[in-house]
Amino acid sequence: MxxxxxxxxxxxxxxxxxxxxxxxxxxxxxxxxxxxxxxxxxxxxxxxxxxxxxxxxxxxxxxxxxxxxxxxxxxxxxxxxxxxxxxxxxxxxxxxxxxxxxxxxxxxxxxxxxxxxxxxxxxxxxxxxxxxxxxxxxxxxxxxxxYIGDEMPAPRLKDVEKDLELKDFEELYDFAMGAIERLWKRGDMVHGDLSEYNILIWNEPVIIDWSQATVKRNRMSLTLLYRDIRNIINYFGKKGVSVEDPEEKFRELAGDELWERNLRSL
Ligand SMILES: Nc1ncnc2c1ncn2[C@@H]1O[C@H](COP(=O)(O)OP(=O)(O)OP(=O)(O)O)[C@@H](O)[C@H]1O
Missing domain, CATH: 3.30.200.20 (Phosphorylase Kinase; domain 1)
Structure with missing residues (x-):
């Protein structure tokens, strides 16, 4: 000891x-x-x-x-x-x-x-x-x-939102939606807790807290996917970004998986 x-x-x-x-x-x-x-x-x-x-x-x-x-x-x-x-x-x-x-x-x-x-x-x-x-x-x-940061750790999006302009929010929205899409389509994966609290703003934005992330095959994955889409669209919508419709976006991404699951349950 x-x-x-x-x-x-x-x-x-x-x-x-x-x-x-x-x-x-x-x-x-x-x-x-x-x-x-x-x-x-x-x-x-x-x-x-x-x-x-x-x-x-x-x-x-x-x-x-x-x-x-x-x-x-x-x-x-x-x-x-x-x-x-x-x-x-x-x-x-x-x-x-x-x-x-x-x-x-x-x-x-x-x-x-x-x-x-x-x-x-x-x-x-x-x-x-x-x-x-x-x-x-x-x-x-x-x-x-x-570690993301220098002497000071990188702030979360939530911490710096008051200093950002519409253009910044638009870019961050594209980043977040792009991440959701790429994870789901290419990585067969979903973060599951994506929000303004889990995006660090540094030279480039960085997504943190991957503890609840999981794979498409997980029976909870569609719920988590919907949650991420809804949270991101709600947040950026309130910041004035012209956002997509959450239901539509969800159907666009989840389409194949929904179809497969229905077939499997026949
Ligand atoms: N790689 C990193 N570099 C710099 N700061 C980080 C890093 N990872 C986490 N942090 C800081 O620590 C905080 C908590 O990290 P994380 O969300 O992974 O933990 P958590 O315990 O799941 O948090 P919470 O319970 O608040 O969701 C982040 O909000 C961020 O400020």
Missing amino acids: ERLDREIAEVLGLTEKREKDSELFKVFSEVFDRTTVETISYFYRRGKIERLYGVLSTGKEANVFAGYDAKGNRIAVKIYRTYTTEFRRIWEYLAADPRVGYLPKDIRKLVFVWTRREFKNLQRAMKYAVRAPEPIAFRNNILIME
């Missing part, structure tokens, strides 16, 4: 400064159990996480940290809580995903499956040229990915 403590202190920069009151340390000690500490040490020893220096977000399911690796590259580290009140939701999403085989009964292990699935989703999104943070590594409840 002593070595672990030392390594964690190193990762959190606690050896240099007495920073036990820092936000980072508070968030850390509140939610990090033994598995998390061991997994961070694992990455530390392999040079994948050299330092965690800031909290990007604290959520119900996960906390996201800013850090860097042993080569000095910035990274974003998403650490899922191993005990979560979101257990039911996670279970339902995983149970519907045909890519996921055996579902562990143990909540902790279920979260590991969830983490691994998000990593795979990021890989798949990149393969179909949909802009997402590049996935770097995962293990247990920890996912390491490309």
Whole structure:
């Protein structure tokens, strides 16, 4: 345990400064159990996480940290809580995903499956040229990915909307609808939680939070597709963009799949 403590202190920069009151340390000690500490040490020893220096977000399911690796590259580290009140939701999403085989009964292990699935989703999104943070590594409840930003993390669309003009919204609308289409048609995939909160505005917009993304074959995929289309059209419609009709767009994209499902249920 002593070595672990030392390594964690190193990762959190606690050896240099007495920073036990820092936000980072508070968030850390509140939610990090033994598995998390061991997994961070694992990455530390392999040079994948050299330092965690800031909290990007604290959520119900996960906390996201800013850090860097042993080569000095910035990274974003998403650490899922191993005990979560979101257990039911996670279970339902995983149970519907045909890519996921055996579902562990143990909540902790279920979260590991969830983490691994998000990593795979990021890989798949990149393969179909949909802009997402590049996935770097995962293990247990920890996912390491490309960090979007510089000294300051990239803002979410929601955070900068007041500074944008109609032209910007039009471009972003095309980006978001283009992503939905390409994912569905070429990648056989749907994000499932696309909104102004999950688009980061950087040199180019980047879609984040791929935890609930899934494949077309999932029985929930049409519901998720409709949700993404509706959210994006509603949001950009309110910003003055001349948007498509959500039902029509849904039918245009889901047509073949709806047809197939009906045939299958005959
Ligand atoms: N790769 C990244 N680079 C920079 N910032 C990031 C990155 N990934 C996530 N963030 C920041 O962390 C926040 C939370 O990330 P994400 O949505 O993936 O986690 P979450 O726990 O599912 O969040 P929520 O519960 O709020 O939906 C984002 O809104 C963003 O501000």
